[in-house]
Amino acid sequence: MAPPVPSDPTTLLQIGEVAERVGLSLRTVRYYEEQGLLTPERRTTGGFRLFSVAQVDRLLVIKQMKSLGFTVQEMRALLDARDILRDTGSGTEARTAARAELAAYATRAAERLEQLRSKLRDAEGLAERLRDEAGMA
Amino acid sequence: MAPPVPSDPTTLLQIGEVAERVGLSLRTVRYYEEQGLLTPERRTTGGFRLFSVAQVDRLLVIKQMKSLGFTVQEMRALLDARDILRDTGSGTEARTAARAELAAYATRAAERLEQLRSKLRDAEGLAERLRDEAGMA
DNA sequence: TCAACTGTTACGATGCGTAAATGTGC
DNA sequence: AGCACATTTACGCATCGTAACAGTTG
Numbered sequence: 001m002a003p004p005v006p007s008d009p010t011t012l013l014q015i016g017e018v019a020e021r022v023g024l025s026l027r028t029v030r031y032y033e034e035q036g037l038l039t040p041e042r043r044t045t046g047g048f049r050l051f052s053v054a055q056v057d058r059l060l061v062i063k064q065m066k067s068l069g070f071t072v073q074e075m076r077a078l079l080d081a082r083d084i085l086r087d088t089g090s091g092t093e094a095r096t097a098a099r100a101e102l103a104a105y106a107t108r109a110a111e112r113l114e115q116l117r118s119k120l121r122d123a124e125g126l127a128e129r130l131r132d133e134a135g136m137a
Numbered sequence: 138m139a140p141p142v143p144s145d146p147t148t149l150l151q152i153g154e155v156a157e158r159v160g161l162s163l164r165t166v167r168y169y170e171e172q173g174l175l176t177p178e179r180r181t182t183g184g185f186r187l188f189s190v191a192q193v194d195r196l197l198v199i200k201q202m203k204s205l206g207f208t209v210q211e212m213r214a215l216l217d218a219r220d221i222l223r224d225t226g227s228g229t230e231a232r233t234a235a236r237a238e239l240a241a242y243a244t245r246a247a248e249r250l251e252q253l254r255s256k257l258r259d260a261e262g263l264a265e266r267l268r269d270e271a272g273m274a
Numbered sequence: 275t276c277a278a279c280t281g282t283t284a285c286g287a288t289g290c291g292t293a294a295a296t297g298t299g300c
Numbered sequence: 301a302g303c304a305c306a307t308t309t310a311c312g313c314a315t316c317g318t319a320a321c322a323g324t325t326g
Binding site (some may be wrong): 014028031035046066072 | 315
């Protein structure tokens with residue numbers, strides 16, 4: 001029985017499916033490709049982008065970075081480092097550098113998380129204030 | 138004994154003080170003024186902006202809306218409604234409309250809050266992922 | 275053949291950052 | 301007289317939204 005949501009590595013999805021799974025707009029996915037954050041596995045004869053499940057996963061990481069307010073440039077740097085670590089062919093030197101890079105991003109991510117939490121508290125303040133003001137005479 | 142941080146209504150602060158208290162950049166405060174979200178109480182002869190404590194408070198609301206991802210346009214609408222409610226001279230009709238507006242924003246604020254929380258969860262996923270990947274061999 | 279999907283291109287908006295050159299206030 | 305703080309003007313940038321128009325898929 002075939003899974004309703006294919007997740008085997010050979011399945012290819014077109015951009016609409018991908019966007020919906022990840023929760024990004026078509027425009028945004030195309031934008032990220034244009035910025036070199038990912039490249040579709042291949043294209044149909046007519047030019048339709050086809051993405052692998054691994055690339056959907058990559059987009060999820062991208063979306064997470066977006067949630068943390070990282071810029072495209074930072075995403076690129078992090079993804080590059082990650083690619084190096086995943087490539088079994090990369091040398092020791094490169095791996096060490098990549099690991100350091102990743103660690104640095106982990107730190108920055110933690111900082112951003114704190115900022116996000118602060119924003120959330122801020123926002124909760126407004127929600128409460130509005131409830132009060134709208135409810136009063 | 139005078140309070141270290143003046144909060145009586147007659148005190149006027151210049152933009153640097155205001156920005157620091159609220160946690161916004163000078164540029165941002167000027168931008169909000171340019172967009173009609175607030176107007177300094179008065180200016181010095183030389184042109185320095187002077188803000189009242191009430192305006193600092195207004196800026197805090199603005200910052201909270203910013204945290205919720207509201208646009209300047211939305212901020213304007215909300216602040217306008219709020220101003221009407223606070224103005225004892227506004228008529229019943231206007232007050233009713235303003236109250237409805239506020240209530241609508243309260244709802245939207247709640248929605249945005251949920252989105253923010255979702256973002257936060259998303260972001261936490263990345264932080265964890267990075268810790269894992271950076272820690273692995 | 276039709277409906278749904280996708281392609282490219284390009285202009286526009288939002289929300290500031292960042293000078294640069296100059297003036298103000300204490 | 302000096303030094304921190306402020307002013308205006310303006311260009312720039314990131315991140316998409318939104319057509320507009322055409323081609324593709326099944």
